[in-house]
Amino acid sequence: MSLIKLPLLKPLKIALLQLSAGANKQTNLLNVENHVAEALKLRPDTDLIMLPECFNSPYAVDKFREYSEVVSVKDGETTKFLSNLAKSNNVFLVGGSIPELDPVSNQIYNTSLTFDRNGELIGKHRKAHLFDIDIKGGIRFKESDSLSPGNKASYFNLNEFGNIGLGICYDIRFPELAAIAQRKANAFAMFYPGAFNTTTGPLHWHLLARSRAVDNQFFVVLCSPARDLSSSYHAYGHSLVVDPNGNIVAEAGTDEEILFAELDPSLLPTVRSSIPITFQRRFDIYDDVASSYTPAAN
Numbered sequence: 451m452s453l454i455k456l457p458l459l460k461p462l463k464i465a466l467l468q469l470s471a472g473a474n475k476q477t478n479l480l481n482v483e484n485h486v487a488e489a490l491k492l493r494p495d496t497d498l499i500m501l502p503e504c505f506n507s508p509y510a511v512d513k514f515r516e517y518s519e520v521v522s523v524k525d526g527e528t529t530k531f532l533s534n535l536a537k538s539n540n541v542f543l544v545g546g547s548i549p550e551l552d553p554v555s556n557q558i559y560n561t562s563l564t565f566d567r568n569g570e571l572i573g574k575h576r577k578a579h580l581f582d583i584d585i586k587g588g589i590r591f592k593e594s595d596s597l598s599p600g601n602k603a604s605y606f607n608l609n610e611f612g613n614i615g616l617g618i619c620y621d622i623r624f625p626e627l628a629a630i631a632q633r634k635a636n637a638f639a640m641f642y643p644g645a646f647n648t649t650t651g652p653l654h655w656h657l658l659a660r661s662r663a664v665d666n667q668f669f670v671v672l673c674s675p676a677r678d679l680s681s682s683y684h685a686y687g688h689s690l691v692v693d694p695n696g697n698i699v700a701e702a703g704t705d706e707e708i709l710f711a712e713l714d715p716s717l718l719p720t721v722r723s724s725i726p727i728t729f730q731r732r733f734d735i736y737d738d739v740a741s742s743y744t745p746a747a748n
């Protein structure tokens with residue numbers, strides 16, 4: 451079995467900011483700015499900083515429209531803020547997610563924006579799978595009451611570090627997005643800003659992160675909000691970094707925290723030659739998956 455020829459990429463040093471977000475947007479943005487400064491004080495050689503899902507607003511279906519903004523480096527408050535933050539600190543920034551207002555359709559999306567070191571917007575992902583669940587005695591949440599779904603799988607280029615894929619939270623339950631990033635973009639990692647909760651977090655958070663890592667033999671990075679028991683939604687916390695072998699290499703607790711890790715892409719060829727599933731895929735026998743029937747929900 452031959453080794454896949456991956457270009458020699460640089461290890462990526464990352465910092466995940468596990469933060470809580472309250473009702474005041476300016477306070478939330480200031481909290482981000484302060485934690486970016488703190489992360490870079492602790493580790494000045496950090497290449498990339500990642501924020502959680504919904505870092506500038508409460509995570510609540512009835513609040514998304516009120517907090518939504520257009521995505522525009524010129525006119526969007528949070529887009530401008532993130533762009534300046536990336537540029538002034540000379541870091542890549544995976545900007546968690548924000549409620550986005552599409553000024554043409556008037557629809558709201560749960561959208562993640564990624565910036566390069568010059569503050570250029572290099573990636574935008576609209577959450578493709580909306581979190582509509584109803585667990586008796588657990589949690590009921592219906593994003594589709596106010597949000598619309600995005601309609602594409604996303605992957606971006608981080609210059610000398612290579613390509614990453616990106617999904618948002620519930621997107622992690624659909625292995626196709628990660629597989630597309632690996633197959634189409636040769637991504638070395640999948641990033642998911644994600645706000646699991648105290649019901650589904652203990653059930654599936656680690657399992658899903660490790661599954662996507664093992665499926666694709668790449669890194670999986672999850673950045674959660676901190677848990678805030680005074681808010682209506684109790685985020686799980688436990689921001690996580692999983693290596694291409696499915697090992698958890700860094701994990702946060704439940705409070706606000708900065709989690710550091712290094713993603714070394716030289717691990718990928720080693721893992722892929724040891725257990726060669728990446729080369730053994732049988733697309734000749736599963737090429738009709740996308741067109742197969744969808745069972746009715748009820």
Ligand SMILES: O=C(O)CCC(=O)C(=O)O
Pocket residue numbers: 503580581618619620621623644645646647650651654
């Ligand atoms: O999939 C889950 O259990 C949680 C998903 C979620 O909280 C979200 O998509 O925001």
